[in-house]
Amino acid sequence: MGLKNFFENIFKKDEVKEEDIQKIDEEVIEDEEKLEEDILSSEIDEVSPEKIEESKNTDNNNSFKEILDVKEKNINIQEDFKESFKSDNETQDIQINSQDSIEDKQQLQEDENKEEVSETLENEGTVAVEQEKKGLFARLKEGLKKTSNSFTSKFDNLFKGYIKIDDELYEEIEEILITSDISFETTIKIVENLKSNIKKKNINDINLVKPELKEVVSELLRDNNSKLDVYDEQSIIIIVGVNGVGKTTTIGKLASKFKKEGKSVLLAAGDTFRAAAEEQLEIWSKRADVDIVRHKESGSDPSAVIFDAMQKAKSKNIDILICDTAGRLHNKVNLMNELGKIMRTVNKEYPDAKKEILLVIDATTGQNALNQVKTFNEAVNLTGVILTKLDGTAKGGVVLSIIDEYKIPIKFIGVGEKVDDLQEFDYNNFVEALFDNSKE
Template identity: 55%
Template sequence: MGFFSKFKEGLTKTRDALMGKVESLISFGRKIDEEFYEELEEALIMADVGVNTVMGIMDDLRSAAKKQKLTEAEELKPVLKQILVELMGEDKAELSTNRDGLTVILFVGVNGVGKTTTIGKLANQFKAEGKKVILAAGDTFRAGAIEQLEVWGQRAGVDVIKQGAGSDPAAVIFDGIQAAKARKADVLLCDTAGRLQNKANLMDELNKIYRVIRREMPEAPHETLLVLDATTGQNALSQAKLFGEATGVTGLVLTKLDGTAKGGIVIAIRKELEVPVKMVGLGEKIDDLQPFDPKDFVDALFAE
């Protein structure tokens, strides 16, 4: 299945929820009036596009309708699509890698968002490209996290560096860097704990991991990817703001996009944060982690 086909299929629930409502509003013969705008605004908010983002979209829509002297609701569909394309930007955000040696990618995010699964899928992708990959089991807090990462390591056919449960996460990441250097690995993927019950402790821990990585490799981490669960909608946006303030996030991974009608959160994140969405999870299979293409996202939303 091609990338666009996979995207289109993965966005079925969001497209049905958002565009289904929009299609019924932008029906043949419906006139553009204040009631129409209010209903469209509500439809966008219900799809988790976010209130602030929706207000901006509606302002642009009204302005375009006035400028182009549009009177029929159906004339607004291509206008709405163009507004979303401009909002999302057309540039695909590639993962940053180190061309001259080891690439270190740090993963952060709360528990249950699919962080470990994402690491396993990305390890599989790098391995398929012929790269030597090592995983560092830096989530020493959650029961079963190390074992879960080991299972993914076995699936992808890559080594996992670990210590016992409850050990110092920064020490595990240190071991991972040393092992990656010694074994001449191309990529080191670092898991971290995601507890939010005590935010101060979590952020201190992440800062310590950062300091250890930078001490061993001043130019690393090459990416700090925040993993978010798309099914949580607006909650994902608040998590992104929290982690972004504390950890210098360079990119976002949105998981479970295929399982939610709240895919509009991608639009809200793009508008309200300065951090690009780099990858999205569109299913359970090992190859269902895909690079995020903003234009394909909008095209898939508007696909018949």
């Protein structure tokens, strides 16, 4: 093979390489061509025509040796190119990889963004829930203001005048509790528990008595289960209570709460005694956007109305049926008999439904409310109590006795006339609001 062929071959090979180079990305080609040019020009310099001419003048062996050297060098160049391709491919790989990694990064960023967004939403949700909680607590505090002002100011004045924890102090505490509409039995229990805790903890500081009292009251309410058993199966709630305590209003508030929670709700106008009671419930049903069953003719049998409502609830798969009842009949015995009949009808016609029999009592009646709990519980086996109008009274202490003496849970408390003023009873919040005498 002549030198000419030899060099043609080398350049041919290089052209092949160039074709390959063109396959890759433009930027890489430019770099490659530049690199190629540099290398080739340096080689061509080394095997310049002069050198070739010179080699012709030397002996064949020398010439052959030189050619071999050149060949070897060109092979090395080719190897370099291969390496360079390889590294270019690697570069490409790296670029692809880095492209991948950019995409990965973008994906990661997107994911992170998504996470951030959902975290933000979650946080916003949490914030909303927190705000809701705060709002509820503020409303509870506002509603309980009269009770807590009277309760805490009495205690604050008492503790200001004492430096020692003695029997006289405990007697004064007793008196404050009784005048806060807490029954005698419950008062005695609270004071006994307070004494025992103070002794156990070896408390001598008068300033620690109030926090300890708060702890004792909290302990007393701890077992109260405010959850209604109406969420898992079809349920019926029967609302009972003397006249004017807030039964119908409470039904309206409950209907609207359940509706907001996505439940289907039906109301039964079971107070057929008081004039316009059914119309009043109908107004609430419209406000809450739920159906109502009422009899056209007034004075019909409440059990018959509730019977019809149960049939409808069953056929329409209603989640929660809420029944209003009369607060006053010709006399108390009549009222209790009528409630008994309603309960028998419910148990017979709707045996599988979860039942809540809730007594509504008016907190402004103070300890009188305890008699109502007793009487109604004997007639219909109450499952819970709803205490209304806490906002208008300083007699909120009655909550403690209902829970302590009757072991009947307080499910809700009413702290105003608006739909949202019916709050699930939360003993923690209640105790906080009761002992909180901050002004805001």
